[in-house]
Amino acid sequence: MTSDSLKTYYENILASIQDGIIVVSNDYAITTFNPAIEEMSGISSSHVIGKSLESVFSGESRLVELTGKTIGSGVTYSDSDFQIIRRRDRKPFPVSLVISPLSDENGNTTGAILVLRDMTRARELEDTLKKADRLASLGTLAAGMAHEIKNPLGGLRGAAQLLKEETGDEKYKEYLDVIIKEADRVNSLVENLLNLSGPKPLKLKSVNIHKILDGVLLLEKGILTESGIKVIRIYDPSIPSVIADEGQITQVLLNIVKNAAEAMPNGGELTLITKIFYDYIIIPPHPPLRKGGGGELGRRETKMVLVEVLDTGGGFQEDALSQVFTPFFSTKSKGTGLGLAVSHKIVEDHRGRIKVQNRTDGKGAAVQVFLPIA
Ligand SMILES: Nc1ncnc2c1ncn2[C@@H]1O[C@H](COP(=O)(O)OP(=O)(O)OP(=O)(O)O)[C@@H](O)[C@H]1O
Ligand SMILES: [Mg+2]
Numbered sequence: 001m002t003s004d005s006l007k008t009y010y011e012n013i014l015a016s017i018q019d020g021i022i023v024v025s026n027d028y029a030i031t032t033f034n035p036a037i038e039e040m041s042g043i044s045s046s047h048v049i050g051k052s053l054e055s056v057f058s059g060e061s062r063l064v065e066l067t068g069k070t071i072g073s074g075v076t077y078s079d080s081d082f083q084i085i086r087r088r089d090r091k092p093f094p095v096s097l098v099i100s101p102l103s104d105e106n107g108n109t110t111g112a113i114l115v116l117r118d119m120t121r122a123r124e125l126e127d128t129l130k131k132a133d134r135l136a137s138l139g140t141l142a143a144g145m146a147h148e149i150k151n152p153l154g155g156l157r158g159a160a161q162l163l164k165e166e167t168g169d170e171k172y173k174e175y176l177d178v179i180i181k182e183a184d185r186v187n188s189l190v191e192n193l194l195n196l197s198g199p200k201p202l203k204l205k206s207v208n209i210h211k212i213l214d215g216v217l218l219l220e221k222g223i224l225t226e227s228g229i230k231v232i233r234i235y236d237p238s239i240p241s242v243i244a245d246e247g248q249i250t251q252v253l254l255n256i257v258k259n260a261a262e263a264m265p266n267g268g269e270l271t272l273i274t275k276i277f278y279d280y281i282i283i284p285p286h287p288p289l290r291k292g293g294g295g296e297l298g299r300r301e302t303k304m305v306l307v308e309v310l311d312t313g314g315g316f317q318e319d320a321l322s323q324v325f326t327p328f329f330s331t332k333s334k335g336t337g338l339g340l341a342v343s344h345k346i347v348e349d350h351r352g353r354i355k356v357q358n359r360t361d362g363k364g365a366a367v368q369v370f371l372p373i374a
Helices: 003-016 035-041 061-073 120-166 170-197 209-219 221-226 246-262 339-349
Strands: 020-025 030-033 077-086 091-103 109-118 204-207 229-234 242-245 268-283 298-310 353-358 365-372
Touching: 020 035, 035 077, 035 091, 035 109, 061 077, 061 091, 061 109, 091 120, 120 170, 170 339, 204 209, 204 246, 209 221, 209 246, 209 268, 209 298, 221 229, 221 246, 242 246, 242 365, 246 268, 246 298, 246 339, 246 365, 339 353, 339 365
Parallel strands: 229 268
Antiparallel strands: 020 030, 020 109, 077 091, 091 109, 204 242, 268 298, 298 365, 353 365
16 A cells, blocks of 8 residues: 555544544644544544644543543543533533553554543433333332322312312302312322323223313313413314223323413413324234235334314423423423323323424414324
8 A cells, every 4th residue: 555545544444433533642732633523522623633632622621631641651541421512512522531542663652542432322321211210210109109199189179079069158169179179280190190100001992082172172161261362173074083092182182282271371372173194104023924924014004183282372492392201391380291291101102193393384382193093
């Protein structure tokens, strides 16, 4: 190989490595800065070659310190929990860092090689696992507590209900309503926690989605009229029944309509739309295999019912969109952040999908629920 093609050869290797690589000489001058580290740090190599590591990474003093140690002692240092600041958005970027001494043929240290591995995905997975773990222990706790809470709560609610029926005093009735309402709220919180924590058997039957939607509107009538929200229903009358758990789907749509109402405290428009939607699903090879089918993946068109809930509130906050299905994520002072998390789980249990986005035809949120038609 000529020295030129050798150079290209090594450059190609460096460019192909997914890990960020920085090479510095004994005096900390940067001699190599590969594309992966350009991407991670958001700094172009043309700005750093020949410059000192200290001047480029002035905010990351530990990087410079460890490099100094490596050059001084000829020993490899590593830190699996390191962060560099991405210049583009000033966001910390998680990396694992290994700094090895660079030696010449006589074994003299002539610099250091820094290898930075992107740990974003690993951290995300860790977070998901931690969350799942937290949910699992929460589930055990919730299941244990549910009975203990629900029984006395039921007694409390029943007694309040009786008192309300027997008292002739309107003022007391009002207080008793508060007790009943709050008892229901605690009850639904406990139910939600139970729902999230484990598989809940579906009580499947043929249900009419429009009936469920109208039921939800009836349940929410109080808050809708109170806030001055106009309801628009655009139902497709040709939609057939779906096989679903009526109670659970009611809860999904109730959670979504509640959110919409909460987003429009000063009035607005709530639009409920139903339509038929054709979706392709991938069918995994599953015994018994079709005759002659070699276990290949199948693609089948499925008919789905799409329920869209549109509001004219403020819409999802930008950072909220990716987190709304995370349990306990809430931007509301009194929210528990379980509504959409529970809804997501229920819809998935039904082999459906749920999507959230902001409207493109004006201000407000758009939530879509897809449910397979039998
Ligand atoms: N229609 C909507 N418009 C704007 N933001 C919404 C809407 N629906 C949900 N969100 C956002 O998603 C977050 C999560 O919603 P979710 O229903 O899971 O919890 P919550 O409403 O805050 O509390 P909970 O439902 O448990 O009382 C909300 O806090 C809000 O930020
Ligand atoms: Mg909610």
